[in-house]
Amino acid sequence: xLLRLALSAARPAGSxxxxxxxxxxxxxxxxxxxxxRTYARGPVRTRAPVEQQQLRTPSLKEKLMGPxxxxxxxxxxxxxxxxxxxxxxxLCYYGVGLGKHTSIADxxxxxxxxxxxxxxxxxxxxxxxxxxxAAAAAAVFRSHRLLELASRGGIVAxxxxxxxxxxxxxxxRSIEYQPGLGAKHLAWAVxxxxxxxVIAPLCFVGGPILTRAALYTxxxxxxxxxxxxxxxxxxxxxxxxxxxxxxxxxxxxxLASMWLPPTTALGAGLASMSLYGGLVLFSGFLLYDTQRxxxxxxxxxxxxxxxxxxxxxxxxxxxxxxxIFIRIVTILSGGQRRKQVSFPRGCVxxxxxxxxxxxAAIGSAARGEQKQTGQVxxxxxxxxxxxxxxxxxxxxxxxFAGGENTPFASDEEHLKNLICTYVxxxxxxxxxxxxxxxxxxxxxxxxxxxxFMFWKLNSCEQTRDLYxxxxxxxxxxxxAKSNAKRYKKRSAExxxxxxxxxxxxxxxxxISQAVKDTEELSNxxxxxxxxxxxxxxxxxxxYGCDEVLVGRAGYLSGCYWLNDVLPEKKITDDDLISICQLxxxxxxxxxxxxxxxxxxxxxxxxxxxxxxxxxxxxxxxxLLDSPWFRTIPISAPAAELRDIKRSIDxxxxxxxxDGNFPVALEDLRSGRDKRLVHWCHGAPGAxxxxxxxxxxxxxxxxxSSLRRCADMVWKKGFLRKGPGICHGVAxxxxxxxxxxxxxxxxxxxxxxxxxxxxxxDAEFKLRARTPxxxxxxxxxxxxxxxxxxxxxxxEQAYFPFMDVFH
Numbered sequence: 121x122l123l124r125l126a127l128s129a130a131r132p133a134g135s136x137x138x139x140x141x142x143x144x145x146x147x148x149x150x151x152x153x154x155x156x157r158t159y160a161r162g163p164v165r166t167r168a169p170v171e172q173q174q175l176r177t178p179s180l181k182e183k184l185m186g187p188x189x190x191x192x193x194x195x196x197x198x199x200x201x202x203x204x205x206x207x208x209x210x211l212c213y214y215g216v217g218l219g220k221h222t223s224i225a226d227x228x229x230x231x232x233x234x235x236x237x238x239x240x241x242x243x244x245x246x247x248x249x250x251x252x253x254a255a256a257a258a259a260v261f262r263s264h265r266l267l268e269l270a271s272r273g274g275i276v277a278x279x280x281x282x283x284x285x286x287x288x289x290x291x292x293r294s295i296e297y298q299p300g301l302g303a304k305h306l307a308w309a310v311x312x313x314x315x316x317x318v319i320a321p322l323c324f325v326g327g328p329i330l331t332r333a334a335l336y337t338x339x340x341x342x343x344x345x346x347x348x349x350x351x352x353x354x355x356x357x358x359x360x361x362x363x364x365x366x367x368x369x370x371x372x373x374x375l376a377s378m379w380l381p382p383t384t385a386l387g388a389g390l391a392s393m394s395l396y397g398g399l400v401l402f403s404g405f406l407l408y409d410t411q412r413x414x415x416x417x418x419x420x421x422x423x424x425x426x427x428x429x430x431x432x433x434x435x436x437x438x439x440x441x442x443x444i445f446i447r448i449v450t451i452l453s454g455g456q457r458r459k460q461v462s463f464p465r466g467c468v469x470x471x472x473x474x475x476x477x478x479x480a481a482i483g484s485a486a487r488g489e490q491k492q493t494g495q496v497x498x499x500x501x502x503x504x505x506x507x508x509x510x511x512x513x514x515x516x517x518x519x520f521a522g523g524e525n526t527p528f529a530s531d532e533e534h535l536k537n538l539i540c541t542y543v544x545x546x547x548x549x550x551x552x553x554x555x556x557x558x559x560x561x562x563x564x565x566x567x568x569x570x571x572f573m574f575w576k577l578n579s580c581e582q583t584r585d586l587y588x589x590x591x592x593x594x595x596x597x598x599x600a601k602s603n604a605k606r607y608k609k610r611s612a613e614x615x616x617x618x619x620x621x622x623x624x625x626x627x628x629x630x631i632s633q634a635v636k637d638t639e640e641l642s643n644x645x646x647x648x649x650x651x652x653x654x655x656x657x658x659x660x661x662x663y664g665c666d667e668v669l670v671g672r673a674g675y676l677s678g679c680y681w682l683n684d685v686l687p688e689k690k691i692t693d694d695d696l697i698s699i700c701q702l703x704x705x706x707x708x709x710x711x712x713x714x715x716x717x718x719x720x721x722x723x724x725x726x727x728x729x730x731x732x733x734x735x736x737x738x739x740x741x742x743l744l745d746s747p748w749f750r751t752i753p754i755s756a757p758a759a760e761l762r763d764i765k766r767s768i769d770x771x772x773x774x775x776x777x778d779g780n781f782p783v784a785l786e787d788l789r790s791g792r793d794k795r796l797v798h799w800c801h802g803a804p805g806a807x808x809x810x811x812x813x814x815x816x817x818x819x820x821x822x823x824s825s826l827r828r829c830a831d832m833v834w835k836k837g838f839l840r841k842g843p844g845i846c847h848g849v850a851x852x853x854x855x856x857x858x859x860x861x862x863x864x865x866x867x868x869x870x871x872x873x874x875x876x877x878x879x880x881d882a883e884f885k886l887r888a889r890t891p892x893x894x895x896x897x898x899x900x901x902x903x904x905x906x907x908x909x910x911x912x913x914x915e916q917a918y919f920p921f922m923d924v925f926h
Contacts, residue, residue, distance in 0.1 A: 241430035256316025297429040348410035520867035552595035561600030563623035569897025571596035615651030617674035664724035732805025741809035779828035798847035803829035845903035
């Protein structure tokens with residue numbers, strides 16, 4: 121049975137309507153909601169506290185289904201510690217010869233040679249099983265396709281894995297053993313390979329944890345085997361019945377975890393029983409199976425018609441050891457990840473040891489991620505597809521019917537009217553003199569983002585005269601800079617672009633250049649460039665220091681943008697290359713430390729994201745934008761070029777049949793099949809690195825992948841989360857503007873306009889949600905305005921700060 125650890129995230133309390141009848145109703149925030157923003161997983165909303173609530177004693181059901189206590193796993197840990205103490209005492213007691221009856225070690229003196237050969241053969245096959253399983257796991261882990269298949273969760277995958285493991289084991293046991301290579305040996309090797317494939321996701325926890333787990337398992341197995349050898353020869357043979365009952369309890373606990381979430385007291389207790397109870401159970405099975413194997417080797421007739429079967433004898437011991445190893449890995453990975461990251465990784469898989477009949481029964485299995493607060497095991501989400509469908513609206517438009525060269529006429533007046541609708545709403549509800557303490561003023565959701573929108577309005581010839589855009593831009597950026605002064609001393613703030621001070625000063629520099637304020641421009645550039653030495657401080661933090669929102673890749677995007685929009689290049693190639701070199705070094709070290717299959721890998725708050733907001737694809741995009749790749753031939757050092765190219769190709773291999781990408785590598789490890797169609801997580805953000813790779817390397821596979829992304833966004837990109845560019849309709853519309861510039865095919869421009877038309881669609885008005893910051897650049901309609909402006913000039917369109925054509 122395959123179980124998965126799920127990351128629980130609170131859903132918003134309700135869906136508010138967007139794009140209502142008037143701009144005021146359209147974008148008015150809800151004062152009754154307090155919002156805690158986590159960019160990785162979305163907002164967590166809590167209602168404003170009520171004045172008074174009537175208290176009552178919770179019922180038994182409410183207690184069982186309520187949240188687990190802090191010591192939910194204490195009983196399981198205590199049981200494991202008690203069993204360890206008993207085992208250590210038994211080892212000392214029997215090891216010094218205090219037992220009153222003869223032991224296996226005593227009897228071994230009188231064994232005939234054939235008994236010795238049988239036991240040696242059994243342990244030889246046991247060692248071979250371990251080697252074959254490890255080799256199969258390593259091979260599957262190195263194959264992206266096989267690894268994705270092995271990591272799948274859900275009921276169907278669970279049943280299929282169970283059937284393969286049980287079926288292959290039954291076939292291997294049923295074939296009669298004959299000396300020399302034969303069908304029995306082949307079936308045994310296949311069974312071991314299948315087990316290796318099933319536990320392959322364990323490799324994601326990293327080599328150090330696996331090595332420690334192997335050493336600890338070796339110590340446990342050695343100690344238990346010594347106890348079995350030194351204890352009376354039949355001491356543990358009576359345990360078959362109790363162990364079979366315990367196996368049923370552990371199996372039932374694991375099975376129940378598929379329906380009882382570990383976020384409840386009852387679910388956490390069952391998960392603890394499956395993990396720690398299973399560790400104690402299979403330790404007992406090892407004692408039982410060791411003495412049982414020796415007894416069979418002793419009593420099986422030497423000249424029997426049916427020869428002694430060392431393969432069957434080894435399989436029971438092998439399954440016991442495998443279960444112990446997997447649970448040790450789970451415990452170690454949980455403890456390690458709690459120290460380092462927010463979302464620990466761990467894989468649990470258990471297969472029952474030999475029961476009373478000597479067969480290898482499936483005891484319990486679990487594979488997945490574990491939450492920081494404990495070793496939590498929960499069920500897969502069989503309704504993932506339905507949940508995905510709830511995220512977007514059905515595309516109401518027919519696709520482009522013309523040929524590649526068929527002209528497409530856009531309604532410029534309609535676009536301008538829609539722009540004015542949104543801008544009027546922003547001016548009505550946002551005030552440049554707003555000095556709220558929690559208003560960081562950043563690009564992502566603050567006043568700097570609104571200032572950028574007005575700067576863009578001024579930069580477009582067709583919208584320049586709609587508003588005094590530069591005056592508004594200067595007013596909003598002044599407020600943003602006044603708030604930025606509070607955080608100026610923080611080193612990381614100096615190079616945090618989208619969510620920090622660097623982005624504020626970059627936009628201010630562009631505005632100062634537009635209004636020809638040379639003194640202010642000089643100050644803005646000095647403040648922005650103070651991030652260069654800060655960004656060169658090599659450091660690993662639990663938050664991550666390389667991604668786009670707050671890390672070095674974001675700072676690079678600001679550098680590239682400033683060099684593009686200012687008349688003179690202000691950031692030198694040497695500074696850009698030094699930052700890129702640090703990003704590559706950081707990715708290599710993290711990848712090596714965590715045994716990542718990707719040459720360059722990064723984390724944000726402990727999760728190895730793949731999307732544009734926090735993840736791999738945007739970091740690789742910024743590396744491809746570096747001066748290394750602006751020369752002919754490419755001037756990047758050979759090692760850097762190799763690792764960057766291989767990382768892009770690794771990312772490309774993760775694209776699924778629909779054309780989308782996983783949110784994070786942890787989703788593949790745990791079988792959590794979550795796919796988002798957002799710029800921040802998913803294909804709409806991946807298209808930029810793929811387009812840049814296509815422009816540089818000229819390989820058709822990148823363009824093919826881009827077209828698959830665009831087709832998927834056309835089908836599933838009409839998001840209900842709002843009109844924004846981070847996780848909204850406008851951000852997905854930018855995909856088609858990119859493909860239009862890249863291919864000059866009119867169908868992509870047609871699709872972009874249809875995303876614009878959705879903004880006024882009746883169903884969208886009815887079912888879309890109001891963003892947390894409804895007027896901001898990335899979550900709100902300021903970003904939508906940028907998208908609409910780019911629809912007026914599609915030949916120069918680019919997603920903010922991610923232009924692949926410069």
